[in-house]
Amino acid sequence: MLTDRYGLRHACDHPVAVAAFADATRAVAAHRPGAAPALEAALAADADLVAGRALEGFACLVLARAELVAPARAALGAARAALARKGGGSPDEAALVEALAIALDGRFRDAAARLEAAGAARDGLLLPLKLAQSLRFMAGDLPGMLAGATVALARWDAAAPGFGFALGCRAFALEEAGLLAQAEAVGRRAVAAEPADAWGLHAVAHVMETDGRVREGVAWIEAARPAWGGCNNFAFHIAWHLALLHLERGAHDAVLALYDREVRPCPSEDFRDMANAVSLLWRLRQEGVAVGDRWEELRGVARARRRDATLVFAALHTLLALLGAGDRAGARECLAALEDRAEGADEQARVLRHVGLELARALASDAPLPAARLVRIARRLPAIGGSHAQRDVFLRSLALRAAGTADRDGLDAVLETRHRLRRPDRFAAGLAACDRPEPALAT
Known part of the structure; x- marks a missing residue:
């Protein structure tokens, strides 16, 4: 032994x-x-x-x-x-x-x-x-993530190998629980204990983006390039966080440059890489930014995976890619695969019945949707897995749909759900300032 x-x-x-x-x-x-x-x-x-x-x-x-x-x-x-x-x-x-x-x-x-x-x-x-x-992250079990990391660290010797990585796990769980100050403190401690802990570094970046500390977030990520630059495809995800910070600045040219150079530098079928790319282009689409032919590359991957409903989070991003590329036929096939998957008995089938299928149908539909339905979807979103930052692309879409109704209370309720996860930002301010979205904005 x-x-x-x-x-x-x-x-x-x-x-x-x-x-x-x-x-x-x-x-x-x-x-x-x-x-x-x-x-x-x-x-x-x-x-x-x-x-x-x-x-x-x-x-x-x-x-x-x-x-x-x-x-x-x-x-x-x-x-x-x-x-x-x-x-x-x-x-x-x-x-x-x-x-x-x-x-x-x-x-x-x-x-x-x-x-x-x-x-x-x-x-x-x-x-x-x-x-x-x-x-637990894939399963959308945020309380379980925090409980598991807390128990694991309770008796972990700070001098033992792996302690910094364990702190990084706890930092991320704290951030997803909305305990931002604690998450930042633990994340900084994780990076100090283990400079290779990209997960703890990433948890602090989450805090800064959620808190609206844009300049500080950009500086934090840029200063840590020696650490995350040597990562596997997780480097694409950290670059995605950097792009989100620049998006909050309205620096669309910088966002597109980051997309080409570091978020999507090469084709990839990995659902995490696809989620980075799809959600970033979708946000730009919502702001009326022309992205050239970038959707077409994603469409090729999405069409190949349109019937794969293994993981709800991944399939929803496949659906967004098909919709973003204007492939309505592919989107219908993707939706049909999700409907079939929802007949199962495992966790992901239950997630589809709870919220995933209703969200997919809302994204794929051009018909007006009742504000109450949009609010219900928004409140159930954590079940699809991923982080608050990753799910925000769906919350933004729901908010835009709610803004297109006459129900101002519905829009306020969706934005309130979003504000529990993040400080009001430029996107929310734009919606709050008008009764309906600007013509350039889309779901």
């Missing part, structure tokens, strides 16, 4: 495999591109490294693509077989395998709880915490 430097116990007698797995863990926590080669090295040293097989499955699962479900299940099968060959493995390994099985059953919250239970049993387990937060 060997313990890696981030606390995970392996039923393994190959030090090279365990050290390489720890490298993979660090890359996952730091959002660095080295996770895949490190994991490959770990499995080359020990093909039955249980945690390695489980992490292979989670890597497929979090990409939320229909075609990756089979590889994720194959990884689960390999992890179970390895666990059996190692006499049941360690409790940490067993927890990873069990959590992967639960997640593949469509129960992300239960899977996260299993991972958190493993972390609660022993201090300082980094990988279960990071995976659990990812699953």
Whole structure:
């Protein structure tokens, strides 16, 4: 039995495999591109490294693509077989395998709880915490994110490896809970403890954007380029936050330059990359900014994924991409796929029935919608997952639809929902100053 430097116990007698797995863990926590080669090295040293097989499955699962479900299940099968060959493995390994099985059953919250239970049993387990937060984030479980990070850190030695990354998880959970001052303090502490913690850095950027501290936010992100510039595609997301700050300034040329250079520098099917690009172009569309042929590149990816309703958050951005590109036929197919998915029994099907399907129909419809329906959707939005900043593209759309009705109280209610998450901004001020949106504005 060997313990890696981030606390995970392996039923393994190959030090090279365990050290390489720890490298993979660090890359996952730091959002660095080295996770895949490190994991490959770990499995080359020990093909039955249980945690390695489980992490292979989670890597497929979090990409939320229909075609990756089979590889994720194959990884689960390999992890179970390895666990059996190692006499049941360690409790940490067993927890990873069990959590992967639960997640593949469509129960992300239960899977996260299993991972958190493993972390609660022993201090300082980094990988279960990071995976659990990812699953709760995708499931729209904001209270669970905060509770899980709080419990994990309660007994974490500040001198132990991974402490800064764990602080970053707590900082982000605090920000999503609306506890902005605490989130900023913990996020700054996370970055001080672990300069590679892009997640904690990102939590502070969230706070500044939410708080309307535009210049300070731009300075914070720009000063941290040496840290986040070496990230994997998470760098695109931090550049997206930078673009949002410039959008609040009304600096549309700067936003488009960032889009081309750093938000969407290359084609990608990753739903997180698509969400960055789609939501930024949609905001520009709402402000009447011409974006050239940029929608067309996104349309190609969206058409290929229009029937994939694996994750509601991802599918809603696929729908926006198709609508933004004027592909009404593709949008109808995407909506039909969501309607079919809503017939299921797992978490994502329930999210669709609760709010996702109603939101999708509102986005795709040109017909006037009752303000009461728009308000109901706005209040239920956290269930789709993602962050407050990511969901704001939908809140803006709902607010614009409400502004197009005669029900001023409805618009006020949507804006009030939005203001619980962020300080009133230039967009809200523009809506509040007029009875109806300017002609350039669109949903």
